[in-house]
Amino acid sequence: MIRKLSFAVIVATVVFVNYGLAFANSTIIMVTHSPPSDTYWVSVIKGLEEAGRELDVTVQYRGVENNLNDPNQQRRNLEAAIAAKPDGIVVSDPTPASLNATIKKASDAGIPVVLVNQGGDQVDSVGALAFVGDDPGTQGAMGAAQFNAFGSKRALIITAPPGALPFLDARTNGFIKTFKGKATLAEIPLSDFNNSNRIKSITESQLQKDGSIDAVFSIGGCCITAMMQARSDVGERARAIHWGTIDMTASAIRSLKARELDFALDAQQYAQGYYPVVMLALYVRRAIKPAEERLITGPVVITPDNVNRVESTGP
Template sequence: MVEKLAFVTVLLALVFGFEGTANAESTFIMVTHSPASDTYWVSVIKGLEQAGNDLGVKVQYRGIENNLNDPNQERRNLEAAIAAKPDGIIVSDPTPTSLNGTIQKASDAGIPVIIVNQGGDQVSNVGALAFVGDDPGKQGALAAAQFNALGSKHALIITAPVGALSFLDARTNEFKKAFTGTSSLAEIPLTDFNNTNRIKTIAEAQLQKDASIDAVFSIGGCCIAAMTQVRADLGDRGKGMHWGTIDVTAVATKSLKAHELDFALDAQQYAQGYYPVVMLALYIRQAIRPAETVLNTGPIVITPKNVDRFEASNR
């Protein structure tokens, strides 16, 4: 129901336009935990920029140098964004202990805030208007359901060490709860999340130790390229296993088309860039506050059967 209301809001905004205090000089800044070059966030930025064009506002994206490696860098970027006194801030919140205090400063300064991508349970804690993104627990459970349907009995989860990031813990834990078989972990230090060779080495070591593993699950876009290389290295064994991931990157799309990947969970992250701009514009121009504090944009299951339609969307 929430998704339908949001869609109607977008259509009304585009057809009838907005009138109010915001104009072409209004500026919304998005601050996140990933660089603009990250394949996941490229789609978010497309949505952000298109919404800015459609609604007649200025938008900016400010990411960090390496995905998830330095929450302090995101905090510093957020502080700089607050100092710029924009009309609205869109911010990811993957590490609430290090970011919530600064997000609250934005709210206290009278800057409306939308949390994006991660931090859906933090809206009330930081005075934000709403959250737009995914529920990491649902992502994990939905991935487990795919492997259950494929008949997998022992899954290797490529993830971070327990306690490193709360949203990755949620993905991992809910997967383990929902999966009817046995689960093992290939734990990747956060400092190696951008190191494909290191991820591949750690995953292959776990697979070599246990021949009963018949499925591999990547916890996110960071690990997809390494996972596909692992599949190739395993030869016939890899071809006989099942493979799935959270996030749809260019590598994942290619692997789905080649039937080398059984599924990928799409967060529909274009909407994570678009919807927050709509929410902020409505709030500023017409004092319309989101009635629901959480708008989930995914997950949606992409398989070899529907990947062509996904690819054709060019988002």
């Protein structure tokens, strides 16, 4: 079971920042499966950059050109990061079969590694110091719990085909296991995850096929805008359907404020950028290793009633 780090450990990181125990002239490179323009990762990058400024560390972000569907490019980016011999590497691990050997190459070379966002069960396999992110199975289960509370009986899950990506499978399976009603998949090929029109079309097709659907759940930030477009297209029927999503994006915030989206699960991804830099700084400067392997940043449930506070206190 994934556990949260203790309050004392979190306080220790704050003390570390407040006392300015920085390691100047050092570099940390973050390598992920998403481009820097992705609305989810914008907050991660803000956290990364602010931690770099506060700790006097040079930070770099290297993402792929197309979200999720190019593990080969992420691997090449990671190989280039290793060749640069930084003081630390932060890397997402959405496709362990493709990435683990290269990640382990970094740790074997003596470069400390922190996994971020995806790969919480891969820490030992790749020799990482820790993982910072959330548990995809818990995300799916929390989404289902929201719909259970609404009394929903028939849910449509906007997701990838089974087997496409391990963490999306975990989100989908976590939802199905917890949801008390019946769930149907709107399967979006990974090649279409950047195609809002295609996602909308597949979603609307499933809604037209089954008039009993009373809940629609997006599996991630890729699909929120298209889901909301589909909501608009179905007209008056949308009022009888509950709508929810994993991830907070600008589209999710707008839809929550308009009360068109019932909830979004916030991974608090700013922390996913910030905490890995703190961990690596502590390790490189003071040889302090995280006491536990996993720091879970979310999710927390955001609704139309609390979205304004989240927006006002965001990065």
